[in-house]
Amino acid sequence: MLNELQAIVDDLAHRLEASTVLEDHDQRMVVYSSQSGPIDEVRRDSILQRETSQQVMDWFRQFGIARASAPLRIPSHPELGILGRLCCPVRFRGRLMGFLFLIDDEQRLGEGDIAAAEQAGQHAGVLLYEEELSERLSASVLSHLLAPSAELRESAARQLLEQGLATADAPHAVVYVRPADPTPGAGLAELIGEALSELGRQHGHAGLLRVARPDHGLLLARVSSLEDDRAARAAAEEARRMLARRLPAAPARPAGPARPAASSPRVVAGIGDPQRHLTAAVVSYRQALLAARVAAAVPSVGDLARWQDLGAFRALVQLPLGERSASCLDPRLGKLLGAETGLAETVEAYLDLGGDAKRTAEQLNVHRATLYYRLGKAQRLTGADLHDGNDRLALHLSFKLARLTERYPPTANAGLAGPDGLAPDEAESPVVPGGRPEP
Numbered sequence: 293m294l295n296e297l298q299a300i301v302d303d304l305a306h307r308l309e310a311s312t313v314l315e316d317h318d319q320r321m322v323v324y325s326s327q328s329g330p331i332d333e334v335r336r337d338s339i340l341q342r343e344t345s346q347q348v349m350d351w352f353r354q355f356g357i358a359r360a361s362a363p364l365r366i367p368s369h370p371e372l373g374i375l376g377r378l379c380c381p382v383r384f385r386g387r388l389m390g391f392l393f394l395i396d397d398e399q400r401l402g403e404g405d406i407a408a409a410e411q412a413g414q415h416a417g418v419l420l421y422e423e424e425l426s427e428r429l430s431a432s433v434l435s436h437l438l439a440p441s442a443e444l445r446e447s448a449a450r451q452l453l454e455q456g457l458a459t460a461d462a463p464h465a466v467v468y469v470r471p472a473d474p475t476p477g478a479g480l481a482e483l484i485g486e487a488l489s490e491l492g493r494q495h496g497h498a499g500l501l502r503v504a505r506p507d508h509g510l511l512l513a514r515v516s517s518l519e520d521d522r523a524a525r526a527a528a529e530e531a532r533r534m535l536a537r538r539l540p541a542a543p544a545r546p547a548g549p550a551r552p553a554a555s556s557p558r559v560v561a562g563i564g565d566p567q568r569h570l571t572a573a574v575v576s577y578r579q580a581l582l583a584a585r586v587a588a589a590v591p592s593v594g595d596l597a598r599w600q601d602l603g604a605f606r607a608l609v610q611l612p613l614g615e616r617s618a619s620c621l622d623p624r625l626g627k628l629l630g631a632e633t634g635l636a637e638t639v640e641a642y643l644d645l646g647g648d649a650k651r652t653a654e655q656l657n658v659h660r661a662t663l664y665y666r667l668g669k670a671q672r673l674t675g676a677d678l679h680d681g682n683d684r685l686a687l688h689l690s691f692k693l694a695r696l697t698e699r700y701p702p703t704a705n706a707g708l709a710g711p712d713g714l715a716p717d718e719a720e721s722p723v724v725p726g727g728r729p730e731p
Contacts, residue, residue, distance in 0.1 A: 333373025468580035
């Protein structure tokens with residue numbers, strides 16, 4: 293589909309010797325001509341960013357392009373870097389599907405050229421409508437493929453094979469993409485749909501099916517083998533990037549020693565294990581969902597989490613939520629979480645790094661004496677021995693389960709260090725866990 297649209301735009305640009313762009317009904321870039329010719333800042337930005345700024349959209353829309361049924365001219369706007377252009381609305385049976393923009397600052401395009409642009413727009417409108425129908429159909433079938441009902445899954449698998457949207461002897465993996473901290477009611481479903489549509493235009497339906505849900509997106513990616521999921525990982529990274537670019541920036545936070553004043557929206561993805569048969573994709577789906585949940589709750593896992601790499605989290609994330617999961621927590625963890633800022637983060641970092649004091653101090657950006665002081669304080673507070681394997685295991689698992697159940701939300705390790713890496717009350721005497729010297 294994308295190749296056909298590209299051919300339409302390139303042919304029109306070549307015949308009319310005018311730089312040409314096809315955008316969808318929300319003025320997101322679909323394809324642009326490779327024809328050399330005058331371009332402006334708006335055209336350059338739309339190519340690089342794959343979208344149009346609101347200020348530029350407002351300039352175009354005030355001339356009625358969304359209501360127009362015939363080509364119209366858009367004047368230049370030097371302050372915004374806009375050259376004059378011809379806008380040809382792309383419609384299918386009256387429904388707006390997008391816009392063809394041809395740069396024509398000198399208004400040299402005549403009636404015959406405009407008629408050619410209209411004809412190209414009609415052809416593009418048919419293709420965009422077919423793409424929309426295909427996307428809806430594949431989304432519906434994918435939803436059935438991942439449904440609890442075995443009968444629905446069998447029917448969906450047959451339909452995908454009959455339509456050539458999947459290959460019978462190729463393994464597939466599911467990707468689950470979501471904002472780490474979704475905000476209900478913020479137009480999230482639309483943003484996810486836009487991101488997946490852009491991804492679909494780049495890849496087509498063969499080998500990569502997708503469906504947008506209210507708070508997440510799903511991809512079914514064909515992979516090379518049960519051991520090689522690189523295609524799924526690549527699709528997950530692209531989907532993450534496309535969604536992150538559309539999400540509003542996170543609110544600014546007070547700057548600290550280990551965190552910036554503002555942060556970009558964090559988007560996570562989980563990848564389930566590849567499955568040999570389409571009807572088993574629901575297994576990969578559940579794994580991908582849980583992997584994305586781990587990535588959102590435990591930033592140290594990374595923004596892209598593969599089920600096969602999650603280790604102990606594979607068991608922890610499947611524990612029941614609520615009071616039953618609370619009963620699994622070591623009671624000594626509560627004392628750490630209720631202690632002064634930085635104490636729990638210090639112990640968790642120390643356990644994450646296998647008790648390596650040097651690396652822990654470097655990660656927390658504190659003096660090693662400060663680290664020993666905090667670890668000693670944590671031992672006195674909890675009665676735990678951080679040199680005892682059972683105590684370390686109990687606390688470490690409890691930390692991770694607390695993260696998953698949001699009893700211990702992810703925060704930056706701001707630390708308690710002063711200018712020299714020592715807190716005012718920590719420079720008195722280093723205390724080594726268990727009273728033993730550290731290597």
